[in-house]
Amino acid sequence: GQQLNQSPQSMFIQEGEDVSMNCTSSSIFNTWLWYKQDPGEGPVLLIALYKAGELTSNGRLTAQFGITRKDSFLNISASIPSDVGIYFCAGQYAGNNRKLIWGLGTSLAVNP
């Protein structure tokens, strides 16, 4: 099925560093969602974006809905060990289309 281009695929950083990841699509989306998944757990919603240009923060996390509606980024500031996990972006089309289109994930490792 269709997937988003999510990068980077993996990151290994030092505690305290800032992190940035992004997703791009060839299609226009109505909604962008960012999830984090810990090993053995379900995805947990971090930030939901519903409007082009929207910039939303959740603690140390900041995400933006690209103005073209074809991209989104997620930034994590001052990373800590518990930020370790896989981060997925997901986009949703406008209208009555219920399907989420997923990125392949960014695996984040934080060295204390």
Next chain:
Amino acid sequence: DTEVTQTPKHLVMGMTNKKSLKCEQHMGHRAMYWYKQKAKKPPELMFVYSYEKLSINESVPSRFSPECPNSSLLNLHLHALQPEDSALYLCASSPTANSGNTIYFGEGSWLTVV
């Protein structure tokens, strides 16, 4: 903590067994979903229920049979599964099935088919 509750957390079943996965949410959401997820891959949509009616079946084999007894419950009945069906099965819900509704996931049920 997630408000979508899935049971069991882990399930091991033989290829001739019949078992069920259960999901419950009390957020008043009227859309519920089953996803399948393999290791290090994104979730793949299996079924969508909207107002207790099946609205999407993503060409899932008939050995997987979903059921929505009421607006809070969603089951996935399993029969004659194959080892390649081993995966994390995620239940999710959203206020409605329309776009613009955030989808919330449960913690998943780990299924191993032997």
